Amino acid sequence: MQFGIFSVSDVTTDPTTGETPDDTQRVRSMLTIAQHADQAGLDVFATGEHHNPPFVASSPTTMLGYLAGVTKDIILSTSTTLITTNDPVKIAEDYAMLQVISGGRMDLMMGRGNTGPVYPWFGQDIRQGIPLAIENYALLRRLWEEDVVDWEGNFRTPLRGFTATPRPLDGVPPFVWHGSIRSPEIAEQAAYYSDGFFHNNIFWPMSHTKQMVRFYRQRFEHYGHGPADTAIVGLGGQVFMRKNSQDAWNEFRPYFDNAPVYGHGPSMEDFTATTPLTVGSPQQVIDRYASMREDVGDYQRQLFLIDHAGLPLKTVLEQIDLLAEEVVPVLRKEMEAKRPEHVPANPPSHAERVAAARAKAAEDKAGAPAVS
Template identity: 75%
Template sequence: MQFGIFSVGDITTDPTTGATPTEGERLRAMVTIAKKAEEVGLDVYAAGEHHNPPFVNSSPTTLLAYIAAQTERIVLSTATTLITTNDPVKIAEDFAMLQHLAGGRVDLTLGRGNTGPVYPWFGKDIRQGINLAIENYALLHRLWREDVVDWKGHFRTPLQGFTSTPRPLDGVAPFVWHGSIRSPEIAEQAAYYGDGFFANHIFWPASHTKQMVELYRSRFEHHGHGRADQAIVGLGGQVFLAKNSQDAKRTFRPYFDNAPVYGHGPSMEDFTSQTPLTVGSPQEVIDRTLGFRDYVGDYQRQLFLMDHAGLPLKTVLEQLDILGSEVVPVLRREFAANRPADVPDAPTHASLVEAATRASQSTTAPTVHDALTASSAR
């Protein structure tokens, strides 16, 4: 199982000091945080994509390439790559390029985004959001798997004899997670292709997340990619840690109350009771996170949001020290304890290459389950 963090890249004034980072300071802080995540033993760093204030990260691949040059092990991903407003040709090229530069330490999460105005900014119609996601990914999927593509759709100019360059590293496309908060069509899309499904899991109660994951799992099995419990699931989450609950709540409260997403709304106590946000001791975070398995089953990736709402860099780095030393080691052990042997780990570039190699030596066409099994066996 993979553990990591994701950043939405917000620029928010620290409510306790009044300090506001510049755009450059915030971007450099995200690089520092990613390097710290690797240092403390986390598996994944993911960055969001936004094109509007108060967010600064409009080009995740640029940021991740810069981080790749300063890290050695950590998988670099996106919290969202906007499949609706980005050209799938450019996504194919950008992430194949990043694959080569990062030595395969790359995957991505596709999503529609949650900012309405971004659609007309990029010449798209928000009313076509689902249709854009479906058509654009169908093209992206082909661009990574076919050397020469002829294609015609509704939302971009046709392609004739087109080859996306560079080709994916080792002939293997980056693994794709389809991220969604509330759209069953996206869960179906992930299941149809045998890709991963990443449930945002931040703003919604457990019952909603359970319903979305169950839909994805059932459709994954329906499309012949393996059993429902072998489907590839990722979850988001939010935590703030301190030695004890009282200190955690006292320190985090002003940041929660003024956060750009949920500030000035429900109380922190109400929000933590109704969503996966956990503000407390390491043991409380461990217990709460282990409870996610009760309603989504064994899953493959857990990402935490930790650098937002104006939290100073020093505090975020201290949080990562606690997460890496006191929380994740216990989570790894406990999640592994009762995990069936044939439930796969999250696919990596190495496991996907191994599966492709085995498939090329076989007379049977490769399946998604082959890649997942290769990942589990590593």
């Protein structure tokens, strides 16, 4: 199972010091966080995509392309690539380029985004969010899988004899996740294409997550991709840890109480009771996240949000160390011990996808009728 971190890239005032990083400081801190996660041995770093303040991650492939050159092992991903407001042609080219640069050490997560004003900034209508996601992704698949594309749809100009460059690494497109919090249509889309489904349940109760993942698994099996429990699932979550649980509560409370991302709504006690936010000791995080398997089955990727709400960089790096040294090894061992043999432990790697594609090509060639 893969464990990693993701960033929403918020620029938030530290309530304990009154200091607010500027955009440059925030971007550079994200680069430091990703490199530290790689050095600590975490599996994945993912960045969101936002085009409105107070968020700074407007160009994921620029950031991830840089990180591909300065990290060694970590998988580089997105915690949303906006399939609705980005041109599918640009997505096809940008992420194929990232795939080539990283040597296949990447994947990406498609999402619609939840910020209404962004849609008209890019010439789109939020009321068309679902149709945009469906049509744009269908085109993106063709751009990666076909060398020459003729296409016409409802939301962009037609393509005639178009070839996206560079072509995907080894002729195999990147692995794609579809991220959704509340839309069954997106879970359906992930199931239809046999892609991964990522439920970023950081603001939702586990009962809702359980329902969405079950639906995706049922539809995955319905489309003939294999048993429901072999579908590729990822979950989001967020934690704040200290060795002593009460120290964690005391330290994180002012950040929770003042961070716009939490909306100044429920108390921290209520929020931690109803969502995956876990504030406490490493053992409490282990206990909480190990139990999620009971609700969603065996899953392949768990990402944690840890660099938000104005937390200083030093604190975030300490959280990475706690995850890597005390939490992840135990969770990985417990998850692996319970996983049935036929259920994938991880999402498919680039090498595995290349091998599968070549095996299928050989099988198709062997089954083709002889040409006289």
